[in-house]
Amino acid sequence: MPTSSTVKIAGASALAAAMLAAVSRPRAVGRLVRGIVTRAAGGPVYTPLPPPQKVKVALCQLHVTADKEQNLKTARKAIEDAAAAGAKLVVLPEMFNCPYSNDSFPTYAEDIEGGASGSVAALSAAAAAARVTLVAGSIPERCQGKLYNTCCVFDTSGKLLAKHRKVHLFDIDIPGKITFKESLTLSPGPGPTVVDTEAGRLGIGICYDIRFPELAQIYAARGCQVLIYPGAFNMTTGPVHWELLAKARAVDNQVFVLTCSPARNPDSSYQAWGHSTAVGPFAEVLATTEHSPATVTAELDYSQLPERRAAMPLRQQKRHDLYLLLDKTAP
Template sequence: MTLRAPTSRPVAAFRTRPSTRFGRSILRVEANVTWQLVPDKKFALSNPDAAKKLQPIDLTTEIGEKEVATVGTEKVDEMLRSVDAGIRVAFECKDESGSPLAGEASSLSLKNLGSEVAVKVDGKDLEKDSQVSVGPGSKIAFGDEAVFQVERNAFAHASTGAASQRVQPPPAKKVKIALCQLKSSIDKAENIKTATCAVKEAAAAGAQLVVLPEMWNCPYSNDSFPGYAEDVDAGASPSADALAAAAAASGVTLVGGSIPERSAGRLFNTCLVYSAEGRLLAKHRKVHLFDIDIPGGITFRESNTLSPGGAGTVVDTDAGRLGIGICYDIRFPELAMLYANRGAQLLVYPGAFNMTTGPAHWELLQRARAVDNQLFVATCSPARNPDASYQAWGHSTVVSPWAEVLATLDEKPGIVYADLDYAELETRRLNMPVADQKRGDLYLLVDKSQAAA
């Protein structure tokens, strides 16, 4: 068994000084620290079998030189402060195959095996060969300058073996997104033409990711769904063919809103996601059907014609790792949490909220899902059609991980753009590490589709 610290960020940096080489700034470490992690008594008592397998391991922290593209003393000083403030320490227990070790621990022990610099834990000196318990919230100082807080002691949950932490998202990138708010009519061919023209326009404006609305190729009604439904798997889908061609012609990742899909005698509300080469990357069938009855507002039962999908959808694209939901799916925070745990960077919800639910909850739910999971959220609505029986709210919107509205439309047809920087996810999660502060001893979200796999 091994106990390790994540390699994605330094475990510790300490007593650094700036130097300059070739016009670029260097942060040079002046000392190493050797320390040891050993099982804590609380862990041993609650998990005797696992504790017997867990052996102490010696860790020598060596940062070396870190190069940053800055010059000037003031900028380097700012960088030093940023580095010192932003690094956290995380201890994770894995077995030799990399799988989480079953069990949970409130703390582990840190032992000083002979450091070149002074080591303090929660303000108290940790002398050579002495040992102290550390856990989430403990502050560890190496030398005079750097103080770091223990982020977590992450173990698998004993009852399920599910990891108690998120999958790391892909490397951060910057992406320009376009939401195409389209007004649908009863003419499917005209709707397809409108959609493909919108994709072309968005790509010409520099968008790398284009999103269409829910049920863009037909009126939103139970009477319409059966007649407009297409069999995507059988290749009998003019809407799917048009989406694939539009994505390839424009060179964009395309989240194709949703269309009514016919499959094996059932109907689904289905979102198709295409690569910039026009290849089908994912198919998401709406998981939660829109069955509501609001007196004086609206009554609708999608289940009268549609069947629910059986799985969530997270897909890797050139525009990042996307979690896909459709309209009513956004009301269920558990689905968004599963997507965040799978490393999604952006949640995309084509959705057709109405004149009752839209003013009350549309923006609220987007901002809630964004701040709950500290990622971007994009919603794309149909434009409002005054001649339609179902009046869409519109207001397609992009929200940041800080729950800021970055871009939005009104109810009319249009395209709205936003620039996303996925590096903001890590920044917000460092500022406020809520995912790492969850109480696995009190509650647990289980991803059944992942467990089954």
């Protein structure tokens, strides 16, 4: 553990370096200061990104029923089939193991941190067996008396790398169309989730999270190559906003965006729009589907990211003298 004098010396050295850079290389000042702040905050330091690679992804648009065990079997089979087709990154839908309803969330909720989650155990085993990076949609999570809408991310050995609890709760009221308030049962998550995986650096959001560009901007600033949104847009907002928002988040931040929905179930009280979609950094739709059960596959070529950013250098052209995104959760 460093002593206080050590911290003072390190701080003085960093300040001296910053002053020297300010005189000799003004453009280096921003990077240097951000590095100092990051280290001082004591947060996680992200590993350097690997060389550009191509990654095959599979978005599994699943038929979801009231039978949890059947839903898990459906998910496992989809993961196996995706891996057999060459996918290295597999994504499941929001609330893939239960009906999407406030009545269902408490009934189907599982204690992930307490190790009493049958869904997590099944998904871990499936990811390990298929040797894929798995972004496991979301399930209702129970923790310390609260319920969350939670996405688990597993590596190719089945290790749980991260959990993302939905940050923005779906509370809307469109007269004559749809009213839904997740806040009646669910609590909001603490913040952004960035995960380094064999398939790249991922930024995770869940459904309504995609409507908030600031979250995507934070992910882009932290070096995410892909933003992944398991979601269950409805029949009112889905047709007009689902693809639009995926394209917007992709082109604004020059990253890949993946959205994965449940298939539409005529027997469900909540009708999902479907249309799971992969979008490229130029807002181009790489692959999509309709509303029936299906697996959408696409190849993500990460070499496109620096190419797009060089051709249209948005990051360098931002007017930081006029506006600034403040990341209060910065590592």
